[in-house]
Every structure is written in structure tokens, then in C-alpha cells.
Amino acid sequence: MSRVLVVGPSWVGDMVMAQSLFKVLRARRPGVTIDVLAPGWSLPLLERMPEVARGLTMALGHGELGLLRRYRLGRSLRAAGYEQAILLPNSLKSALAPFWARIPRRTGWLGEQRYGLLNDIRRLDPKRLTMTVQRFVALAGERDDEPPAEIPPPALRVDAEAVARARARHGLDADGPLLALCPGAEYGPAKRWPEAHYAELARAYLGRGWRVAAFGSKKDQAVGAAIAAAAPGCLDLCGRTTLAEAIDLLSIASAVVSNDSGLMHVAAALQRPLVALYGSSDPAFTPPLNQAHRIATLGLPCSPCFQRECPFGHLDCLAKLQPARVEALLEELLAA
Secondary structure, X not given: OOEEEEEOOOOHHHHHHHHHHHHHHHHHOOOOEEEEEEOHHXXXXXXXXXXXXXXXXXXXXXXXXXXXXXXXXXXXXXXXXXXXXXXXXXXXXXXXXXXXXOOOEEEEEOOOOOXXXXXXXEOOOOOOXXXXXXXXXXXXXXXXXXXXXXXXXXXXXXXXXXXXXXXXXXXXXXXXXXXXXXXXXXXOHHHOOOHHHHHHHHHHHHOOOOEEEEOOOHHHHHHHHHHHHHOOOOEEOOOOOOHHHHHHHHOOOOEEEEEOOHHHHHHHHOOOOEEEEOOOOOOOOOOOOOOOEEEEOOOOOOOOOOOOOOOOOOOHHHHOOOHHHHHHHHHHHHHO
């Protein structure tokens, strides 16, 4: 039985999209065992991907070099018998543990001049592989292979008992449609739709008898509190759930409105009807990968700029994206 070690990315959305690679690997290599080396926070995601045998914790902070720990990690992996390592990050440091693990074939994009550390180096043609998920999936094949005509979308599985526990714990065990709002974006404020717009949308659906809840990390607590204060009845769960609970609770949402963020990709992988909001980022590069979605973007001349903060200080690409337009897209989606 062949064994492959995938070095996973450090962002929630990228880890969700990595499931497409795992699916392609399983389809092309029946019986392959896939282990994923990734940050500890990602384990709840990997546990919901049936293609992954084990999630191995990379106990280093984002950007931390930690040479000695990477060396020890590599040595500890030697006995696993991996025949290939596939590296999704493009950093030099991500290639160290597989090199020290003496994995015979080490595959990845050229990145930070990783000659020697990788022995199956690919040169990225961004015009050929325009999407992040295409770049991940391309590493499943040989250097000159054409990318798959159809990429299998991520599909997270949830456990009904875990969902029931999360609903009871966080007050979402009542019946009725649920609108989930995801107002955060780890990358920066240039990807965040204004909280006042989220609150206006929340009030509209609360007025129709919907339940509305805001999801996010501890870093999103201020914006979650502001939305809840401006939309009485909106349940603020920002920073109050684990990632595992957030995944389970999003699985019961009747609809999701989200910035271009990790939770947007989670909602798509749970096959939730989704309106995705794009400002500084490009929906052609990291779109939701489910069928039931709509993209809300203004396509201004200054966007996408891919900046963490608006370089002009006005954030027109999101501030001028009115709640009425998002509501219309959501209603169109729900009607379909």
C-alpha cells in the first residue's frame, strides 16, 4: 500500500480546498494512504475529510523557522515509509521536514528556490493554472500532465450527534430557517464587508422570522458584537465556538453570507447556499467550489488589489456593495 505525506497550508480556506487534491490522489491511486502534516488548528477540518488517514500536527507557529524541531519531526517520520511528500506551501521551511524524513519523492512548486530539498520541482504557469485549487490538484499528477477537466469539490462530512451537541450548547436547537453570517477575514480588513451592512441584512431576515447567527474567531469578536448590537436577536457566536463546532453549526444553515474567508470555503464544502462577498480579492482565483452560490462583487477599477488594507482608504469595493443587492442575490439563490 502506498503512503503519501501532504504538507498542508496554513489558512482555513486553503486547507478546505486541499481536499480536492486528496480526492484526486485517492482516485488515481486506489488504496493510497494520505497523511497530512499541518497546524494543530486544522485537525477538526481533516477529521471531516474521509480521504485523510491521519492529521499530523506541525507544532510550529505560522512563519516560525524552528530548525531543530523540524529536524526532529523529519527524523520521527522516517519509519512511516512514505513514498512521496506533496508540499502545498511554497516556503523553503515547509520542505525541511520531508527532506530530513528522507522521503524518496518530494513534490512541490519551485517557491523559495527549494533546489535539493525538493527533487520533483514544478514551475508554476499562473496563466495555465489560474485558481488555487488547480495548483493544488496539479501536484497529484506528473510534471507535464494536463490539469483535470473537472476538479472534485471539497465535501466535509459531519456527525449528527456532534451537530446536536453544538446546537444545544449554543442555543441553535430551535426550528426555523437559519441565516449564518461570516463577517471576519483573517487576511485583513480589505476583505471585510462593513458590519453595518451585515446588521442591515440581519434585521431584514430577523423581520421575516429567520434565526440569524454570526460566526467567526476570537479576532472577530468586536465585529460580531457590533452586528448583534445593531440587529437585536442576532446570535453572536464569534469567538464562542471551536472550529469543530463552527463547522457543525454551519452545516445546518439554510443560507450563508460570507466574506472571502476560511468559513466561506467551509460553508461551500458543506454544500450550503452561499453568497460570497469579494472586495480586495478575486473570485476567479479563490471562488467557492460548491454549485449553490452567488458572487457579490462590484468589479471596480481598483479591485482586486489583493491588499490587506484599502490602499486608498475608502474601501469602496465593499462599502458601496449595498445590503439590498446581497439580499437580492440571496433570494435568487434560495428560489433556485
